Amino acid sequence: MVYYIRFLKPPKFHQEKDKKNPKQSRPQQKKTVFIAALICITTDLGDDFLAEDVDLVATWEQRSSRQSMDQCALKWQAGCRQVSISMGPYSVDHVAQHEAVLHIRPQAIQVPQDVLGIESTPLVISGCSAPFQWHAQSPKPAEKLIKRELRITDSDPALSLNIWEETGNSIARHIWDAALASIIFLNEIITGASTSTVTSSGSGTETETGSISIPILSQLLKPLSRSKPLQVVELGAGCGIVGIGLATMLDGCKVLLTDLPEVEEIVMRNLDEAHLKPSSTVDFQTLDWDAPPSNLCSQPIDLILVSDCTYNADSLPSLVSVLGRLVRTSPEALVLVALKRRHESEGVFFDLMRSAGFKAQHTSIELPTQHEQRDEIEFYCYRADERE
Ligand SMILES: C[S@@+](CC[C@H](N)C(=O)[O-])C[C@H]1O[C@@H](n2cnc3c(N)ncnc32)[C@H](O)[C@@H]1O
Incomplete structure (x- = not known):
C-alpha cells in the first residue's frame, strides 16, 4: 500500500x-x-x-x-x-x-x-x-x-502527469493504488520492458526475474499495428489518471473517461494540465452503471479500462452488465481490470465475468508498502469468449 x-x-x-x-x-x-x-x-x-x-x-x-x-x-x-x-x-x-x-x-x-x-x-x-x-x-x-x-518514467521528463485530487476522503475524486499501478503496468506494456517482480520473504527481499507481459494487450498497444486511432473507454475513471496517463504515453488514442457526474469538475481540471501526445485526445462523459443510456456506445471500442472499481460488491452486477453490453457491440475489445483486493466479497466479480462469457489473462505487479513490504496489484485482461 x-x-x-x-x-x-x-x-x-x-x-x-x-x-x-x-x-x-x-x-x-x-x-x-x-x-x-x-x-x-x-x-x-x-x-x-x-x-x-x-x-x-x-x-x-x-x-x-x-x-x-x-x-x-x-x-x-x-x-x-x-x-x-x-x-x-x-x-x-x-x-x-x-x-x-x-x-x-x-x-x-x-x-x-x-x-x-x-x-x-x-x-x-x-x-x-x-x-x-x-x-x-x-x-x-x-x-x-x-x-x-x-x-511516468525516469528516462523521459516529458512523460509527466499532474493530477489533482481532493484532500478529503471521497471515493471518487481521488487516486487509488490500482491507478498508480495501472500507469506503471501500461508503460511496461507499451515500452515492452520485461520486469523484475520483487517478493518479500521473512527477513530479507528476494528478486526474481519475471515478465508482466500480456501478449494480446502488447499487440493492441503497439503503435505500428494500428491504421486508425485506438478507441479507449474508461469506466469509473475517478480523477482520470489512468486514461490521461495512457494518452500521455501513447500516440493516436482517443480516450473517453466515464464516471458519475460528481467527478466532472476535477477531471476537467486534470485535462487542463495534461501533456497528451499530440495525436491523442481525452474527453469525459458521465456514465452511471446503474442507469446506462440505451445507446451506450456508438462506435467500436478497442480497449476498456477499469481501475479499482471492484471494491463495492453491490455495484458489481451493474458494472459487469455495462461491460457485457459494451463488448457485445465491440466483440474484439479487451477489458483491462486493475484491482487491489480489499475484501473477499470482491471475488463475486470474477464469477460474474465468467457468467457473462469473459475469459481472462492474469498478471500482477507490486507497489511498496510500509516496513519494506510489497503489496500486490492484480491485472486481468478480459476478452469475450469466442465459444459463447
Ligand atoms: C475506487 S474509485 C477508483 C477511481 C479510479 N479508477 C482510480 O483507480 O483512481 C471507484 C470509481 O468508480 C466510480 N463508480 C462507483 N459506482 C459507479 C456507478 N454506479 N457508475 C459509474 N461509476 C461508478 C466512482 O465514482 C469512483 O470514481
Missing part, C-alpha cells in the same frame, strides 16, 4: 503573534504573516495512517515560477495522526505580490516529481497545494485539493 500526503487543513497566510518575539508591538505584528497548514499521511482509502517515521520538507514556492521562497523540515512519526506546519514570519510586502503553493515531500526524494516504476515508486507520494495568497482584508486560502506531480 502506497501512502499519500494529504492536507487536513490546506495552507493559508495568516497573521499571529510572532512566538519567537512575543513582545513585538501591534503595528509590527501587522507587517508580518505566517503560513499554516495541517497534514497527514494515509492510504488511498484514508483508513490507515503511515506507521513509520519519515522526514519531510515543506517548501513555499511562487505559484507561477515555482521558485522556492522558503523551506522547513518536518517529522512524521509512527503513531501520529497529523503534523501541523507553521512557517514564518514573513514580511507582508514580501508575500503580497505573488500567489503561493506549498509542496510537501519526503526529504529523501530529491526530484521535483515522484517517479513511478516497479522499482522507483516511492512509499510516500508527495503533494502540492492549490494556490493561496495574502491579502490584508481577505486572505485567499488554498482550495481543499492536492496535486500529485508524477513522472
Whole structure:
C-alpha cells in the first residue's frame, strides 16, 4: 500500500503573534504573516495512517515560477495522526505580490516529481497545494485539493502527469493504488520492458526475474499495428489518471473517461494540465452503471479500462452488465481490470465475468508498502469468449 500526503487543513497566510518575539508591538505584528497548514499521511482509502517515521520538507514556492521562497523540515512519526506546519514570519510586502503553493515531500526524494516504476515508486507520494495568497482584508486560502506531480518514467521528463485530487476522503475524486499501478503496468506494456517482480520473504527481499507481459494487450498497444486511432473507454475513471496517463504515453488514442457526474469538475481540471501526445485526445462523459443510456456506445471500442472499481460488491452486477453490453457491440475489445483486493466479497466479480462469457489473462505487479513490504496489484485482461 502506497501512502499519500494529504492536507487536513490546506495552507493559508495568516497573521499571529510572532512566538519567537512575543513582545513585538501591534503595528509590527501587522507587517508580518505566517503560513499554516495541517497534514497527514494515509492510504488511498484514508483508513490507515503511515506507521513509520519519515522526514519531510515543506517548501513555499511562487505559484507561477515555482521558485522556492522558503523551506522547513518536518517529522512524521509512527503513531501520529497529523503534523501541523507553521512557517514564518514573513514580511507582508514580501508575500503580497505573488500567489503561493506549498509542496510537501519526503526529504529523501530529491526530484521535483515522484517517479513511478516497479522499482522507483516511492512509499510516500508527495503533494502540492492549490494556490493561496495574502491579502490584508481577505486572505485567499488554498482550495481543499492536492496535486500529485508524477513522472511516468525516469528516462523521459516529458512523460509527466499532474493530477489533482481532493484532500478529503471521497471515493471518487481521488487516486487509488490500482491507478498508480495501472500507469506503471501500461508503460511496461507499451515500452515492452520485461520486469523484475520483487517478493518479500521473512527477513530479507528476494528478486526474481519475471515478465508482466500480456501478449494480446502488447499487440493492441503497439503503435505500428494500428491504421486508425485506438478507441479507449474508461469506466469509473475517478480523477482520470489512468486514461490521461495512457494518452500521455501513447500516440493516436482517443480516450473517453466515464464516471458519475460528481467527478466532472476535477477531471476537467486534470485535462487542463495534461501533456497528451499530440495525436491523442481525452474527453469525459458521465456514465452511471446503474442507469446506462440505451445507446451506450456508438462506435467500436478497442480497449476498456477499469481501475479499482471492484471494491463495492453491490455495484458489481451493474458494472459487469455495462461491460457485457459494451463488448457485445465491440466483440474484439479487451477489458483491462486493475484491482487491489480489499475484501473477499470482491471475488463475486470474477464469477460474474465468467457468467457473462469473459475469459481472462492474469498478471500482477507490486507497489511498496510500509516496513519494506510489497503489496500486490492484480491485472486481468478480459476478452469475450469466442465459444459463447
Ligand atoms: C475506487 S474509485 C477508483 C477511481 C479510479 N479508477 C482510480 O483507480 O483512481 C471507484 C470509481 O468508480 C466510480 N463508480 C462507483 N459506482 C459507479 C456507478 N454506479 N457508475 C459509474 N461509476 C461508478 C466512482 O465514482 C469512483 O470514481
